[in-house]
Amino acid sequence: MKKTLLAAGVAAMMMSATPVMAKTLVYCSEGSPEGFDPSLYTTGTTFDASSKTIYNRLVQFKPGTTELEPAIAKSWEVSDDGLEITFHLRDDVDFQTTDYFTPSRPLNADDVIWTFERQMDKDNPYYKLANGSFEYFQSMSMGELIKSIEKVDDHTVKFVLSEPNAPFVANLGMDFASIHSKEYEEQLVDEGKPEMANQQPIGTGPFQFLNYQEDAAIRYQANPDYFRGKQPIDNLVFAITPDAQVRYQKLQAGECQVMPFPNPADVDSMKQNDDIQVLQEAGLNVAYLAYNTTQKPFDKPEVRKALNMAINKQAIIDAVFQGAGQTAKNPIPPTMWSYNDDIQDDQYDPDKAKQMLADAGVKNLEMNIWAMPVQRPYMPNARRTAELMQSDLAKVGVTANIVTYEWGEYLKRAANKDHDGAVILGWTGDNGDPDNFMGTLLSCAGVGTSNNVAEFCYQPFEDLIQKARTLDDQDERAKLYRQAQEVFKEQAPWDTLAHSTVFMPMTKNVTGYTIDPLGGHSFEGVDIEE
Amino acid sequence: MLRFLLVKLAQLVPTFIGVTIVAFAFIRLLPGDPILLMAGERGISAERYAQLQSQFGFDRPLIVQYWDFLSGLFRGDLGNSLVTHSPVIHEFMSRFPATMELSIFALAFAVIIGLPAGVIAAIRRGKTLDHTIVGISLTGYSMPIFWWGLLLIMLFSGTLGWTPVSGRMSFIYFIQPVTGFMTIDSLIAGDWGAFLSALHHLILPAIVLGTIPLAVIARQTRSSMLEVLGEDYVRTARAKGLSSYRVIMVHTLRNALISVITVIGLQVGLLLAGAILTETIFSWPGIGKWMIDAISRRDYPSVQGGLVLIAFIVMIVNLLVDVAYGVVNPRIRH
Numbered sequence: 001m002k003k004t005l006l007a008a009g010v011a012a013m014m015m016s017a018t019p020v021m022a023k024t025l026v027y028c029s030e031g032s033p034e035g036f037d038p039s040l041y042t043t044g045t046t047f048d049a050s051s052k053t054i055y056n057r058l059v060q061f062k063p064g065t066t067e068l069e070p071a072i073a074k075s076w077e078v079s080d081d082g083l084e085i086t087f088h089l090r091d092d093v094d095f096q097t098t099d100y101f102t103p104s105r106p107l108n109a110d111d112v113i114w115t116f117e118r119q120m121d122k123d124n125p126y127y128k129l130a131n132g133s134f135e136y137f138q139s140m141s142m143g144e145l146i147k148s149i150e151k152v153d154d155h156t157v158k159f160v161l162s163e164p165n166a167p168f169v170a171n172l173g174m175d176f177a178s179i180h181s182k183e184y185e186e187q188l189v190d191e192g193k194p195e196m197a198n199q200q201p202i203g204t205g206p207f208q209f210l211n212y213q214e215d216a217a218i219r220y221q222a223n224p225d226y227f228r229g230k231q232p233i234d235n236l237v238f239a240i241t242p243d244a245q246v247r248y249q250k251l252q253a254g255e256c257q258v259m260p261f262p263n264p265a266d267v268d269s270m271k272q273n274d275d276i277q278v279l280q281e282a283g284l285n286v287a288y289l290a291y292n293t294t295q296k297p298f299d300k301p302e303v304r305k306a307l308n309m310a311i312n313k314q315a316i317i318d319a320v321f322q323g324a325g326q327t328a329k330n331p332i333p334p335t336m337w338s339y340n341d342d343i344q345d346d347q348y349d350p351d352k353a354k355q356m357l358a359d360a361g362v363k364n365l366e367m368n369i370w371a372m373p374v375q376r377p378y379m380p381n382a383r384r385t386a387e388l389m390q391s392d393l394a395k396v397g398v399t400a401n402i403v404t405y406e407w408g409e410y411l412k413r414a415a416n417k418d419h420d421g422a423v424i425l426g427w428t429g430d431n432g433d434p435d436n437f438m439g440t441l442l443s444c445a446g447v448g449t450s451n452n453v454a455e456f457c458y459q460p461f462e463d464l465i466q467k468a469r470t471l472d473d474q475d476e477r478a479k480l481y482r483q484a485q486e487v488f489k490e491q492a493p494w495d496t497l498a499h500s501t502v503f504m505p506m507t508k509n510v511t512g513y514t515i516d517p518l519g520g521h522s523f524e525g526v527d528i529e530e
Numbered sequence: 531m532l533r534f535l536l537v538k539l540a541q542l543v544p545t546f547i548g549v550t551i552v553a554f555a556f557i558r559l560l561p562g563d564p565i566l567l568m569a570g571e572r573g574i575s576a577e578r579y580a581q582l583q584s585q586f587g588f589d590r591p592l593i594v595q596y597w598d599f600l601s602g603l604f605r606g607d608l609g610n611s612l613v614t615h616s617p618v619i620h621e622f623m624s625r626f627p628a629t630m631e632l633s634i635f636a637l638a639f640a641v642i643i644g645l646p647a648g649v650i651a652a653i654r655r656g657k658t659l660d661h662t663i664v665g666i667s668l669t670g671y672s673m674p675i676f677w678w679g680l681l682l683i684m685l686f687s688g689t690l691g692w693t694p695v696s697g698r699m700s701f702i703y704f705i706q707p708v709t710g711f712m713t714i715d716s717l718i719a720g721d722w723g724a725f726l727s728a729l730h731h732l733i734l735p736a737i738v739l740g741t742i743p744l745a746v747i748a749r750q751t752r753s754s755m756l757e758v759l760g761e762d763y764v765r766t767a768r769a770k771g772l773s774s775y776r777v778i779m780v781h782t783l784r785n786a787l788i789s790v791i792t793v794i795g796l797q798v799g800l801l802l803a804g805a806i807l808t809e810t811i812f813s814w815p816g817i818g819k820w821m822i823d824a825i826s827r828r829d830y831p832s833v834q835g836g837l838v839l840i841a842f843i844v845m846i847v848n849l850l851v852d853v854a855y856g857v858v859n860p861r862i863r864h
Contacts, residue, residue, distance in 0.1 A: 024701065026701060031823075032823070034613050034614045035614055035615065035616075040615070042568070042569075042570070042572070130615075131585050132581075133582070133585075135568065135569065135572075135574075138578060139569075139572045139573070139574070195615075198615070211704065213698075213707075213815060214621070214624050214625060214815055215625060215813075215815030215816075215819055215820060216628075216697065216698055216813070216815035217697070217701065219701075219704065237701045239696075239697060239701065239813070240813055240815070241696055241697075241813040242810060242813060242819070243810060243811055243813070245680060246680075246683065246695060246696050246811060246812070246813060249683050249684065249687060249688050249695045249696075250695040250696060252688060253687055253688065253691065253694070253695050255694060255695050255696075255697075376571075405561070406560075406561035406562040407562065407567060408561075408562040408563040408564075408565075408566035408567040408828070409561050409562060409563070409566075411566055411569075411570070411571070411573070412563065412566055415573065425571065426571070427571060449573045449575075450569075450571065450573040451571075451572070451573050
């Protein structure tokens with residue numbers, strides 16, 4: 001009896017002495033971040049480690065969608081002429097308190113103005129430090145679009161634009177527009193070490209930075225002062241694991257709970273594993289074969305359509321994407337607003353394709369198919385895709401030669417207006433706006449660049465997308481984009497090949513994770529069930 | 531000995547200059563433009579392209595760029611990475627201890643197993659044990675590192691759960707780097723748990739990286755021992771009635787070691803090369819993985835700086851091997 005009592009006593013003591021274990025989520029990330037200042041970089045790996053965890057933006061994309069919702073700005077309004085956008089900021093947003101910085105005030109309009117000034121004002125010390133290398137800001141033409149930014153009061157900021165631009169607000173939800181602390185960065189400048197902002201970041205986001213062991217791990221802890229409340233997990237670790245097979249092994253061994261970018265071939269076995277759940281969603285991307293529409297015989301829409309009908313896209317999905325994708329019929333993915341589902345795709349029909357080519361007077365056509373040398377989220381294997389196309393085209397009497405170059409060279413040559421044949425390429429959306437696909441990839445302004453490799457400049461299409469860009473009403477814009485997709489299908493500057501599927505394997509005890517259609521990985525609201 | 535050292539050091543100078551030329555030219559000979567790669571599908575305007583070219587100094591004649599690189603090298607400045615914007619020397623030094631620690635453990639594994647295996651095979655020449663050792667070492671030598679690494683991970687980490695899959699230490703520990711060697715830093719911090727975790731994480735990558743050197747060392751030891759065992763003085767030693775142990779350990783092994791030391795020295799270069807694949811499989815944060823990333827991004831300063839530093843290390847190790855020869859065999863000094 002004494003022994004039993006003693007054992008019970010010891011057990012009770014042990015239980016009371018057991019500390020409440022901190023909840024740690026380990027994410028097997030695919031690579032090392034280039035730094036922690038998202039304005040300087042363009043890769044998703046860096047954004048996951050910086051903007052998605054440490055920072056917030058004025059607006060954000062509603063989790064799992066491409067719709068905008070308030071973030072640091074609680075509301076905004078656009079002037080009638082579309083030239084002024086006024087943002088009303090929340091007054092309860094604090095910058096993170098860490099070992100290296102203690103903020104003396106909450107976020108205000110000065111921080112918002114500072115965030116954009118450092119990317120566009122040549123006199124700003126951060127502009128000088130980076131030599132103006134804010135590539136994303138520049139590639140979205142933000143410097144030309146923003147005429148001025150005015151502080152109306154401590155919690156109101158007005159952006160004055162040089163021309164009406166409907167996608168502008170969505171641009172502010174992108175990673176490069178993450179809000180920096182003016183107080184912290186000025187302090188670093190005063191201390192003569194401004195570059196530390198890229199190594200010891202301060203933001204307002206759900207997690208705050210603890211440390212980074214290069215190429216090994218990044219550690220964060222939940223921000224106790226986060227304006228949407230402290231996160232359910234206490235610690236977040238990014239375990240940098242470049243090999244997909246090894247990530248899967250780590251997930252199975254319980255060394256991490258979430259992993260991105262599985263090998264498509266492993267997905268089935270993951271789905272059969274009792275301890276693993278696999279979330280999946282159509283990616284916000286498109287892979288295409290772009291004909292050089294300025295070159296004979298590809299200058300004729302009927303020839304382009306005939307070639308499209310000669311290529312068996314479903315066979316490409318089965319063989320190259322191994323089912324992890326769907327055939328594309330439009331230049332924008334189906335998850336994007338304004339997607340026109342009424343469009344009829346050109347059906348695979350080699351006999352009809354042959355007849356159409358003969359009707360167009362095309363005989364013994366020999367053409368180049370460009371196969372990218374790299375794997376991209378929208379295209380797992382361009383070489384294999386090109387081989388399948390080559391065999392399909394041979395059946396209609398077209399001889400296709402596959403050409404490829406080193407990736408930088410490929411883009412450079414494809415940007416040349418006189419490049420020969422048809423180019424396999426693709427795009428992943430930046431901001432969920434249809435203009436980011438149709439305006440960037442198919443407008444007259446893109447001719448002669450690696451964006452519009454079809455060299456497509458067709459006035460009826462151009463008029464529609466230009467008009468849509470200036471309107472503020474989303475329903476009106478959607479109507480124009482739907483029409484633009486009809487024109488696109490008639491003209492067929494591309495063979496729209498595929499939209500790939502995004503898979504996100506994680507252990508079954510992870511809850512609250514949502515796949516971001518824009519390709520980012522955010523752990524806000526994610527929990528681990530005990 | 532001092533003269534011997536000075537001659538060896540003087541011989542290194544032209545080699546080093548040659549290395550800088552090769553390192554500088556190598557990355558530039560590869561097709562691909564770092565600025566276009568950075569821009570990707572998003573493209574870049576001609577104006578911005580020209581601006582970045584001038585900012586990185588790529589618009590200047592190659593000879594001027596090489597001179598800048600060389601003069602920077604002598605000042606200890608290897609430039610900044612085009613990708614991270616951090617100094618290359620910092621990027622290299624923060625990762626080098628991880629590669630060094632892995633290589634030391636891999637080499638220790640290779641020597642501790644390979645040397646006795648070679649000696650035993652030589653003593654048991656023609657017997658089953660000899661055939662077994664020769665067979666295993668041939669298999670080890672032909673093993674593709676990537677496949678071997680994944681196989682071991684699947685067996686020991688996946689199925690048996692004995693070893694961690696990858697990384698340098700469990701995430702429950704965080705040790706402030708002092709030397710950059712996790713095993714040493716954890717001891718400095720007095721954290722035994724972290725020390726054991728670091729050792730535990732070293733087992734599989736050290737075995738994978740050490741497999742080929744082990745095979746090479748075992749084969750070299752065996753053939754070298756066989757050669758020396760056939761020498762007249764060994765026969766004389768045996769005839770004098772010396773114990774087998776003394777004949778082998780004192781008279782044979784010491785002389786056989788000369789060529790084995792050469793081979794061990796050469797393994798250092800191979801270990802650094804093998805580290806590239808091993809580090810990728812085991813997510814080991816060393817210079818191998820860093821170099822692969824730098825090459826794929828055409829990060830000129832990182833690649834040329836990294837290559838020169840690696841070549842410098844290999845040269846120093848080979849110098850030390852030459853000195854070790856001098857100790858083992860004084861005739862070489864002359």
